[in-house]
Amino acid sequence: MRDVPFAEVDGARIHYAQAGTGTPALVLLHAFPLHAGMWAPQLEALSTDRRVVAPDFLGFGSSDAPESMYRYTMLGYADLVAGLLDQLGLERVVLGGLSMGGYVALAFLRQYAERVRGLILADTRAGADTSAVFDRRTDQQDQVARIGTTALIETLLAGLLSDHTKANRLDLVEQVRRLMANPPTGFIGALEAMKHRPDATDELASITVPTLVVVGEDDSLSPPEVAREMQERIPDAELAVLPRAGHLSNLEAADEFNAAVAGFLARL
Numbered sequence: 558m559r560d561v562p563f564a565e566v567d568g569a570r571i572h573y574a575q576a577g578t579g580t581p582a583l584v585l586l587h588a589f590p591l592h593a594g595m596w597a598p599q600l601e602a603l604s605t606d607r608r609v610v611a612p613d614f615l616g617f618g619s620s621d622a623p624e625s626m627y628r629y630t631m632l633g634y635a636d637l638v639a640g641l642l643d644q645l646g647l648e649r650v651v652l653g654g655l656s657m658g659g660y661v662a663l664a665f666l667r668q669y670a671e672r673v674r675g676l677i678l679a680d681t682r683a684g685a686d687t688s689a690v691f692d693r694r695t696d697q698q699d700q701v702a703r704i705g706t707t708a709l710i711e712t713l714l715a716g717l718l719s720d721h722t723k724a725n726r727l728d729l730v731e732q733v734r735r736l737m738a739n740p741p742t743g744f745i746g747a748l749e750a751m752k753h754r755p756d757a758t759d760e761l762a763s764i765t766v767p768t769l770v771v772v773g774e775d776d777s778l779s780p781p782e783v784a785r786e787m788q789e790r791i792p793d794a795e796l797a798v799l800p801r802a803g804h805l806s807n808l809e810a811a812d813e814f815n816a817a818v819a820g821f822l823a824r825l
Contacts, residue, residue: 563619566640569628572619573612573641577604581674583822584638584650585611586658588680588805589747590706590713591736592618595655598811603818610650612641614661616743629746631664631754639669651822653677655807656779657747663757666764675825676764677818679771680779680804683787685756694748701744709744710737719775719803729808761790768794769821773802773809795821 564571574593583603585596593611600609613620614634627633638661642650652673654662659681666673686694697709714734715723722729768791772784781798788796797817802809 564641564644566637566644569615569621569623569637571612571615571621571637571641573610574600575608575610575645576600577606577608579607581825582608582610582645582647582650583818584642584647584652585609586634586638586652586654586661587611587614587617588656588658588717589751590617590710590739590744591733591805592739594618595733595736595805595808599807599815599818602811602815603822607822608647610641610645610647612638614743614747616746617739622740622742622746624742626746626749629750631660631750632668634661634750635665635668638665639672642672648672649674651675651677651825653679653818654681655679656681656804657751660751660754660757663760664754666766667757667760670766673766675821676766676768677771677821678768678784678787679814680773680776680784680806682779682783683757683761683790685754686752691752694752698745698748701741701748706737706739706741706744710734713737716778717804719773719801719809721775721801722803722809726809733805733808758790761787762792764791764794767821767825769797769817770794771797771799771806771814771817773804773806774798774800775802776804776806778804 596611616622770788799810
């Protein structure tokens with residue numbers, strides 16, 4: 558099956574894409590400041606034998622974008638994912654998140670561990686923001702509030718993709734730019750959520766579900782050494798380093814990403 562429906566969760570209209578049937582379902586959580594459309598290659602390739610679901614977080618894609626900042630926290634995002642799973646009748650899933658989606662996946666695991674069958678952490682990190690990153694996010698919030706998202710999108714785009722992608726795959730660069738065209742409220746809210754997320758480093762050793770860590774070899778935001786440190790802290794975790802990919806490895810090396818995830822799923 559393939560459809561693009563909505564669900565009412567905790568008073569908010571949440572948009573999600575889904576494809577396929579079969580269990581355990583794979584739930585994919587998107588990066589900042591993109592939306593669930595970034596998972597199109599995975600919905601296409603990984604739904605042949607299982608259900609794949611990709612929600613838009615509050616403030617992104619076609620989900621509601623409330624003005625109240627209290628709605629924008631990592632736990633708040635995780636609660637909405639849990640509510641969506643309730644509505645879809647999904648008790649236990651394989652949960653995957655890339656970048657900010659990885660932060661939400663760790664928050665979900667903290668609160669709803671019994672609902673996670675397997676974990677995929679892609680181009681993300683367990684540590685909290687440094688003071689310099691915290692301050693940079695605050696400046697970005699101020700920028701969006703003053704002049705909108707256009708300038709910040711261009712700044713972020715430069716760091717999200719590898720040099721190879723930017724030089725040789727202009728179609729993908731433009732696709733990512735379109736995926737970043739989300740409401741200013743979503744930008745400001747997500748930046749607030751990321752600024753205040755807790756450090757999850759010490760929690761990694763207590764993860765008991767099968768875990769795959771994925772990273773682009775040219776990811777400058779969450780580089781391979783960060784991914785390798787996470788993998789070493791999580792018991793029996795696997796690591797996949799994808800060639801010629803930056804921070805958006807699922808798009809920049811879609812075939813390799815899909816192969817790594819499919820192999821992981823087959824071993825569950």
